[in-house]
Amino acid sequence: MRIDYLNNKIWKNDTTCVNMLRLRRESFFRFCQLFRDRGLLEDTIHMCVEQVAMFLNTVGHNLRNRLVATNFDRSGKTVSRYFHLVLHVVGELRAEYIRPPSLETPTKITGNPRWDPYFKV
Secondary structure (H helix, E strand, O other), X not given: OHHHHHHHHHOOOHHHHHHHHOOOHHHHHHHHXXXXXXXXXXXXXXXXXXXXXXXXXXXXXXXXXXXXXXXXXXXXXXXXXXXXXXXXXXHHOHHHXXXXXXXXXXXXXXXXXXXXXXXXX
């Protein structure tokens, strides 16, 4: 039943996948493969895929635990555990994939009397 939900509601086509997870199917599966290759998530039958799908669905739509539990036919405790697990894994990759914000003020703002006063330190 869970696999049917994933196949019919999420991976039906790229448009549906983007609407549900904010990623195209190819990007989503590469994301999951990265976690598998690095040994960051344990992979059982579709488990890594389901964990990442729950996380992206929650983050992409600001969903509550109870709604995700209902959609994926899991308990709230399981959804919470998967969410925190994937959040930790994403945090492990932050140095490679997340760029810190620039401390430089863009030239469009520098010297502009409308915006420049707000960016003074």
